[in-house]
Amino acid sequence: TVTKKLLVLPGDGIGPEVMTEVARVVAWMGRARGIAFDISEDLVGGASLAVHGVPIRDEVIVAARAADAVLFGSVGDPKWASVGFDLRPEVAILKLRQELGLFANLRPAKVFDALAEASTLKPEVVAGLDIMIVRESVGGIYFGTPRGIETLPDGTKRGINTEIYTTSEIERVARVAFDLARQRGKRVCSVEKCNVMESGLLWKEVVTALHAREYADVELTHMLADNCAMQLVRNPRQFDVIVTGNLFGDLLSDLASMLTGSLGMLPSATLGAVDGEGRRPALYEPIHGSAPDIAGKGIANPLAQILSFAMLLRYSFAMEAEAALIEQAVANVLASGLRTADIMSPGMAQVGTSVMGEAVVRELDKLNG
Numbered sequence: 001t002v003t004k005k006l007l008v009l010p011g012d013g014i015g016p017e018v019m020t021e022v023a024r025v026v027a028w029m030g031r032a033r034g035i036a037f038d039i040s041e042d043l044v045g046g047a048s049l050a051v052h053g054v055p056i057r058d059e060v061i062v063a064a065r066a067a068d069a070v071l072f073g074s075v076g077d078p079k080w081a082s083v084g085f086d087l088r089p090e091v092a093i094l095k096l097r098q099e100l101g102l103f104a105n106l107r108p109a110k111v112f113d114a115l116a117e118a119s120t121l122k123p124e125v126v127a128g129l130d131i132m133i134v135r136e137s138v139g140g141i142y143f144g145t146p147r148g149i150e151t152l153p154d155g156t157k158r159g160i161n162t163e164i165y166t167t168s169e170i171e172r173v174a175r176v177a178f179d180l181a182r183q184r185g186k187r188v189c190s191v192e193k194c195n196v197m198e199s200g201l202l203w204k205e206v207v208t209a210l211h212a213r214e215y216a217d218v219e220l221t222h223m224l225a226d227n228c229a230m231q232l233v234r235n236p237r238q239f240d241v242i243v244t245g246n247l248f249g250d251l252l253s254d255l256a257s258m259l260t261g262s263l264g265m266l267p268s269a270t271l272g273a274v275d276g277e278g279r280r281p282a283l284y285e286p287i288h289g290s291a292p293d294i295a296g297k298g299i300a301n302p303l304a305q306i307l308s309f310a311m312l313l314r315y316s317f318a319m320e321a322e323a324a325l326i327e328q329a330v331a332n333v334l335a336s337g338l339r340t341a342d343i344m345s346p347g348m349a350q351v352g353t354s355v356m357g358e359a360v361v362r363e364l365d366k367l368n369g
């Protein structure tokens with residue numbers, strides 16, 4: 001067997017807490033399924049600032065490039081609220097995405113049967129939901145220039161950000177969405193605000209042209225982003241794959257997480273382009289942040305992080321059986337009635353982060369026979 005090189009970056013807040021639980025699952029995969037991992041770990045975010053004075057060191061970027069996959073926790077700490085913008089903990093994840101060219105952020109929102117009751121929406125609205133949000137992740141208003149805060153002649157200031165999308169940036173992420181749709185429900189909904197923004201109008205034109213040229217077998221629809229937010233709450237099952245820009249994708253995926261019961265349930269994969277040697281840079285992380293409000297309490301839901309590792313096995317290593325095994329273990333644990341606080345409902349058994357992680361591993365043992 002080939003040894004898989006993993007770079008593990010737990011980060012801040014609940015990042016290290018949920019990463020501890022994934023480590024159990026990674027170890028189980030080595031032990032029970034014979035997958036050899038070569039694991040290295042490093043500091044990012046506020047944890048790196050505290051030791052190295054920067055949110056991410058160049059050598060961590062180099063290690064990320066050399067790894068077969070990066071498993072990322074979350075960054076952000078109110079302690080660093082007053083550092084300069086270039087030094088904020090969040091720079092770590094933004095820089096990793098940009099330096100590794102991780103342009104397609106896959107955010108699946110899937111409702112586990114046992115959790116249809118946990119959503120704040122009615123179970124009949126969310127039961128069986130399985131959508132994939134493909135968020136562009138290295139462009140748009142997150143990275144466009146000019147940007148900054150300028151002082152005006154009268155002493156007041158203005159803050160500037162710029163939304164930019166080029167034809168090739170739109171095409172490559174749309175291609176990911178269409179390819180995914182072909183393996184699923186064969187439907188893509190492209191989301192922008194072409195009624196207000198030129199970047200949105202170009203987005204729509206480029207997606208439409210690519211669809212006509214190469215993906216006529218997939219159904220393509222278009223939706224304005226504000227309507228999409230409403231439709232996701234009104235009737236989320238109308239969607240299969242949603243493809244959208246960086247900022248809209250960020251908002252819509254946090255919204256979609258609540259359809260599944262909690263922000264603590266949603267994993268993600270962020271993929272780059274396949275290089276000349278057939279390698280594809282990839283980073284896996286939950287969509288939630290460092291959750292400072294619950295950090296250190298041992299109550300965070302580790303399932304988004306564990307499901308991110310399942311995505312890693314699926315997308316980076318083509319280990320579909322092992323990925324499905326983790327997802328089934330999570331489904332069984334939820335069916336057994338265990339709940340972290342964020343997905344708790346009456347009659348269920350509330351547990352902390354570690355008990356949930358241990359339960360997933362026990363379930364993996366059972367499933368593996």
Ligand code: NAD
Pocket residue numbers: 014073074075076077078090093263264265285286287288289290291292293294299300301302304342
């Ligand atoms: P957040 O996602 O950290 O938390 C939002 C809410 O959801 C909080 O009430 C939190 O307790 C809850 N929550 C999140 N994950 C949970 C889990 N696994 N289990 C149970 N509850 C969970 O968003 P925020 O509070 O707006 O941001 C906090 C910090 O995290 C900020 O610094 C932000 O920039 C950063 N952030 C980082 C990432 C990332 O690293 N990719 C993503 C989002 C936010």
Ligand code: IPM
Pocket residue numbers: 075076090093094250287289
């Ligand atoms: C996410 C986060 C990040 C983003 C922040 C921390 C930079 O919210 O991964 O969803 O906005 O992309």
Ligand code: MN
Pocket residue numbers: 250251254287
């Ligand atoms: Mn976000």
